Amino acid sequence: MTDHQSNKWTSTSEDGRNQLGIVVWSLIWVLSFLAAQVAIRAGWLEGDLQVAAAIGVVTGLGVLWILSYRRFFRGADELMRAIQLEALAWTVGIGFVAAFSYSLLEEAEMVTESPTTAIPVAMVATYIVAVIVGQRRFS
């Protein structure tokens, strides 16, 4: 089965759709997060109910992103799964180590800012680099 939606990393057009789904849901989720963050900081949301609703929407979109990634992973062929597993191992490892190391820095009062966005950003960057490295390793 060949069509323009498949590429050298996909075996079927469904794989191509799953890959596109992750990109789309990632963008939607990140944009919703940024929009909610701006709205909260700027005081555009009136009352706890609106704030909770905004957070609920962002969280719900995050869950949909998780489901799209799971769909992609289950449909991926074995080489892509191997690459994704290695990337996830690095990502989770970096996340854990960074979080615990940062907590020690906080204990030692060497830092005062919360790492609530720094660590996820580091994890995303790690994941992207790990996937690129993995794809190049098998090219």
Next chain:
Amino acid sequence: MKNRLKVLRAERDLTQRELAEALGVSRQTVNAIETGKFDPSLPLAFKLSKTFNRAIEDIFDPHDLD
């Protein structure tokens, strides 16, 4: 693992993409197997065996195990 995949594919005048479609994997997977960078799972090895009508040992070199 060393293998004869490229030779077998050439004998049947198949492109990597055509073989990948027949196996239900990506072209990159076929390329990675041919170049010895990736070892297929047992189900995929059996699919290769069936596609080329050869025993798995005739496709992959069993003496090239670490």
